[in-house]
Amino acid sequence: MKKFFHHLGSMRLTVALLLAAMALVFFGTLDQTRYGIHLVQKSYFESWLCVFPLKADGFRLPLPGGFLVGSLLTLNLLAAHFRYFRPSLARAGIAVTHAGVLLLVVSGFLTAALQRETLMRIGEGESAGWSSDLHESELVVIDTSAPDEDRVVAVPEALLRRESAAGRIELPGMPLKATIRAFHANAPVVGPAMAGSLPGARLAGVDNGLGAGSRLAFAPLAEDFSPNARNSRTALVELFAGDTSLGTWLVNTDLAASMPAQTLEHAGRTYEIALRMKRTHFPFTLHLTKFTFDKYPGTEIPRNFASDVIIRDPREAGERAVTISMNKPLRHGGHTFYQAAFNQGSEGTATTLQVVRNPGYILPYLAVGLVGLGMTIHFGIALARFLASRAGK
Amino acid sequence: MQSAPIRTIIAGAGLILLAGCEDNPRVVAYTVPKAARPASPATGTAPMAASPGMTQAVAEFDTPTWVAPQGWRAQPSSPMRKGDWKIGPGGAEALMAVTVFAGDVGGLPANVNRWAQQLGMPALSAEQRQKAVSPRPLEGSPDAVLVRLSHDGRATLAISAPHGGATWFFKLSGPASTVAEAESDFQKFADSVRFPASR
Numbered sequence: 001m002k003k004f005f006h007h008l009g010s011m012r013l014t015v016a017l018l019l020a021a022m023a024l025v026f027f028g029t030l031d032q033t034r035y036g037i038h039l040v041q042k043s044y045f046e047s048w049l050c051v052f053p054l055k056a057d058g059f060r061l062p063l064p065g066g067f068l069v070g071s072l073l074t075l076n077l078l079a080a081h082f083r084y085f086r087p088s089l090a091r092a093g094i095a096v097t098h099a100g101v102l103l104l105v106v107s108g109f110l111t112a113a114l115q116r117e118t119l120m121r122i123g124e125g126e127s128a129g130w131s132s133d134l135h136e137s138e139l140v141v142i143d144t145s146a147p148d149e150d151r152v153v154a155v156p157e158a159l160l161r162r163e164s165a166a167g168r169i170e171l172p173g174m175p176l177k178a179t180i181r182a183f184h185a186n187a188p189v190v191g192p193a194m195a196g197s198l199p200g201a202r203l204a205g206v207d208n209g210l211g212a213g214s215r216l217a218f219a220p221l222a223e224d225f226s227p228n229a230r231n232s233r234t235a236l237v238e239l240f241a242g243d244t245s246l247g248t249w250l251v252n253t254d255l256a257a258s259m260p261a262q263t264l265e266h267a268g269r270t271y272e273i274a275l276r277m278k279r280t281h282f283p284f285t286l287h288l289t290k291f292t293f294d295k296y297p298g299t300e301i302p303r304n305f306a307s308d309v310i311i312r313d314p315r316e317a318g319e320r321a322v323t324i325s326m327n328k329p330l331r332h333g334g335h336t337f338y339q340a341a342f343n344q345g346s347e348g349t350a351t352t353l354q355v356v357r358n359p360g361y362i363l364p365y366l367a368v369g370l371v372g373l374g375m376t377i378h379f380g381i382a383l384a385r386f387l388a389s390r391a392g393k
Numbered sequence: 394m395q396s397a398p399i400r401t402i403i404a405g406a407g408l409i410l411l412a413g414c415e416d417n418p419r420v421v422a423y424t425v426p427k428a429a430r431p432a433s434p435a436t437g438t439a440p441m442a443a444s445p446g447m448t449q450a451v452a453e454f455d456t457p458t459w460v461a462p463q464g465w466r467a468q469p470s471s472p473m474r475k476g477d478w479k480i481g482p483g484g485a486e487a488l489m490a491v492t493v494f495a496g497d498v499g500g501l502p503a504n505v506n507r508w509a510q511q512l513g514m515p516a517l518s519a520e521q522r523q524k525a526v527s528p529r530p531l532e533g534s535p536d537a538v539l540v541r542l543s544h545d546g547r548a549t550l551a552i553s554a555p556h557g558g559a560t561w562f563f564k565l566s567g568p569a570s571t572v573a574e575a576e577s578d579f580q581k582f583a584d585s586v587r588f589p590a591s592r
Contacts, residue, residue, distance in 0.1 A: 130425075149424045158418035172422040215558070263503065281425055 009079030017073050020064050027052040027063060036225035038135055046112045067109070074105045093378025100370030107363030115358040118280050119340065122288040123350040127312070129285040131355045133278035137233040137253055140276060141171055141178065142261075145269040156278070160235055161185075168240060175267060177240045181248060185223040187234035189216050189252045204250040206236060209262035209273070211250025218250070235275050241266060251275035280355070284313035284333055289321070291342055291351045305339050307351040324353060334359065427516075456493075457533065457561065460585040462578040465489060480565070480575045487567025487575055489582075493559050501526065501553060504562075505540055508551060511566070512544040533588025534561070548572040550579055556588050 007013065028044035031054050035043075044050050045066030052061045064072075081098055085091065118131035136157045143151040153171040160166075160183045168177045189211075190201060201219035204211040218234045233253040239246040249262060253275055261272040287310040294303040306325035311332055313320075324330045330337040340354040456475060461467065468477040476491035505525060506516045517525065529539035529552050537554035550572060551564040563586070565572055565579050 147427075149426050151422065151424050153420060153422045155420050156418040159420070169420060172420060261503065263500070281423070 005079060006083070008075055009081075009083040010076075011080075013072070013076050014080070017069055017076060021066075021069050021073075024050075024063055024066060024069060027061070034225070036229070039225050067112075070105055070108060074102060077102060077105075090381055093374045093376070093381060095374070096377060097371050097374030100367045100372075100374055103363060103370060104367035107360050107367055110360035110363065111358055114360060115356065116280065118355045118357075120286065120337070120353045120355050121350055122286060122307075122309070122353070124288050124291055127285040127287040130279045130281045131353075132276070133280070136278045137275055138278040139178065139180075139235060139237060139251065140272075140274050141174060141176060141239075142272040142274075143174060143269055144263075144272055154278070157233070160275075174271075175241055176246070176271070179238045179240065181236040181238055182234075184218065184220045184234045186231035187218040187220040187252075188232040189218050189234065189250070189255060204236065206248045206250045208247035208264065209249045209251075210255060216250055218252070233275055237273065237275075239264070239273070249273050253277060280357075282333060282335070283315065284311060286311060286337070286353075288351055291349045293342065293344070305342060305351075307339060307353065336361075457531075457556075457586050457588040459491075459582060459587070462581060465578070480578075481567065481571035485568045485571050487565055487571040489565045489575075489579070490562075492562045492564070494562075501538065504551075504553060505542075508540065508549050508564070508566075509542055509544070512542055512547050512549060514542070514544045529583065531583060531586045531588070533586075533590075543569050543572075550576060552583055554586075554588075 024044055028040050031044070031052060032040045035054055039054065043054055043065075044063070047065035048068045050063050050065045052063060077098065081095075085095065085098075087095075116133075118133050120128050120131040122128040137160070138157060139155040139160055141153050151173060153174060155169055155171075155178065159169065160180050163180045163183050166180060168179050170177055189204075199219075200221075201217050203215060203217045206212050210216065220234075223231055235251050236248055237251055238248045246264065246266060249264075251262070251274055255262075256274040256276040261274055264271050264273065288307055289310060290308040292304070292306045292308070294305075295301060296303050304325060306323050308321065308323050309330070311320045311322065311330075313333065322330050324337055324339050326339050329339070334357060336356045336358075338354040338356065339351070341352040343350045343352070459476070461476070461478060465478040465480050468479060474490055474492050476489070478489040480487045480489055502519075502522055505522050509515070509517050509525075525542055526538050526540050529537050531537045531552065531554050534554035534556045537552055540549070540551045540553065542549045542551075546569050547567065548569040549564065549566040551562060551566075554561040554563070563579075563583060565575060
């Protein structure tokens with residue numbers, strides 16, 4: 001045990017881990033050019049093990065993931081601290097600095113595990129109480145029968161990707177079950193006449209909803225990982241009441257974004273079925289009163305984007321009007337809202353806010369403060385000693 | 394009995410493992426108030442998002458011809474919007490749009506409710522919908538209907554015309570006074586619509 005503890009706290013392990021971190025950054029950057037920042041961040045830095053290149057036949061180089069390197073570095077630092085450190089006032093600065101570095105590593109883990117980034121889109125004069133994920137979709141079945149609220153059952157994309165291997169999925173609180181007949185991460189929907197000219201395109205072959213009425217087809221394509229890619233998620237979903245099939249629906253994220261909902265009636269209740277980008281609902285709403293887009297006079301160069309919004313939060317008395325602009329985000333309810341984009345068209349203006357939730361956002365500031373404090377103490381003591389020794393000469 | 398350093402390291406490792414764990418994907422259920430849902434699928438006024446696939450699907454439909462009345466100010470069209478005009482004085486402008494979608498677009502009740510919600514009305518009952526809808530055949534689309542809605546100083550006149558596996562929408566909406574003034578031109582426009590013979 002003592003020998004293990006000795007190795008765990010060795011400088012050799014520190015250097016090896018730092019080299020592994022450098023290799024991770026190097027190979028991760030190479031793969032980023034092909035697979036984009038999101039997938040690389042997930043696969044290389046928010047994982048325990050990874051391989052380079054991410055997708056290829058033949059030999060692939062195994063690498064320790066960011067979580068493994070980070071956690072071993074943390075244990076290495078802890079072990080070294082207890083191995084070499086002897087408590088004394090003279091070393092108080094080093095102890096505080098080490099605590100700051102540890103806190104920085106822990107905050108990195110917490111950010112990776114808990115930070116969520118989504119987009120909220122609000123039309124001028126409208127309110128929004130939810131935001132959409134940028135990367136993940138969800139299958140939703142919504143019971144719209146009640147007069148004042150809808151019951152939503154959401155199946156995450158990770159389950160959809162397992163397709164029929166996920167079995168018959170129970171929809172809690174509904175007399176329905178779903179089987180995923182197919183899921184495609186990128187399969188645009190096309191009309192029947194186009195299906196013949198697109199390689200791999202096939203008729204959806206569904207017997208319900210838009211896909212049946214319009215004889216829609218879909219063309220499975222490779223998932224596009226470039227930063228501005230818009231993958232069109234598509235699924236074929238069969239719904240059951242008990243063991244009786246109610247039919248199969250074609251659902252697609254673009255259909256959900258641009259078309260009215262597909263509905264079904266069962267046992268006197270009305271349901272909607274859709275594949276949409278995963279939603280986060282908030283206990284408050286933002287109402288966009290005005291969007292402002294200023295340009296430098298005489299040019300088309302943007303000067304400022306700003307959204308005037310009213311926060312309506314039942315947990316607070318009254319409403320609050322705020323302006324969100326390029327460098328002035330809104331912090332409310334544990335979320336930060338950044339001005340991200342806008343649309344201006346003949347149907348009106350809509351703003352897009354990037355919504356970031358990071359419960360540990362304060363930790364890096366504390367960590368950097370601790371490191372600064374530790375170094376100040378350490379060098380302060382060294383300076384005092386130097387001055388004292390010079391005065392004594 | 395473990396020593397203090399080892400206990401600390403084990404605790405640190407536990408914290409790291411806990412933070413690194415991914416959620417097991419599971420089905421979730423929750424309720425949302427109706428008001429939290431937007432009037433249209435994207436947002437009520439936000440431009441519709443059309444994927445390349447949808448654009449291709451729309452490009453396959455038989456586009457009718459029409460004659461736009463004088464005084465309608467044409468706006469740039471898009472793959473999903475085949476015609477777009479501004480009507481009436483600035484500050485009280487109404488918008489006229491011709492759009493096309495595959496299939497029945499969720500059915501007439503869903504579309505009527507969508508337009509009603511865009512005017513700030515609650516979803517209509519079957520009886521209210523029946524009152525709002527009347528037959529308005531177009532040349533080449535004998536089953537077309539006219540939907541007439543108004544609420545809180547704003548109004549919508551819309552024709553929903555099924556043709557060749559698609560549904561065409563001719564929708565005039567804006568301040569109620571402008572829409573009322575533009576109705577006769579709207580009807581003349583509807584009379585001028587000609588769908589080609591289905592392929």
